[in-house]
Structure formats: C-alpha cells, structure tokens
Amino acid sequence: MPVKVMVTHVISTEAVVRLIHGLTPGEVKKSLIKFSKMFPRNVRKEAQYLFTELDSKGIKIIKKIYDEYGIEGLKLQYFT
16 A cells, blocks of 8 residues: 555544544644645645545544534444
C-alpha cells in the first residue's frame, strides 16, 4: 500500500479515536490538519475535508453518528 494511502487512512482512524477520547470535531480537524502539514498536498486536503460532504473516507457518516448519539454512539459502533 502506498504511503500516501496509508496516511490518509491514519487520518480517518485518528479522527474517530480522537472523537471517542472527547475532542470536539473542530478540535480533531484542527489537530489533524496540523499533523498533515508534513505530508503531500493530497493528504493535507484529506484532513481539510474531515466532517464535510467532500470527505471520501466516511468520516461524514461518523460525524452524523457523533451528532446524533454522541461518544457513546461511536463506542457502540466501533467496539461492539
């Protein structure tokens, strides 16, 4: 798997983990945009698209779960 693809998957996974640990979507996005600055432009774009309709990794669905059911909803989705 190419490194760029792996990093974009890491960004998506980290978004979920950070939400579960109690960060708000805004805090998650800000920290992951900062993290992505050391990677190529397409990876930075992936971080900027978190929680928007332009997100291609399904994080927008996770945001809907978070908005509707909170952290407990995410835990149920990913840990049961």
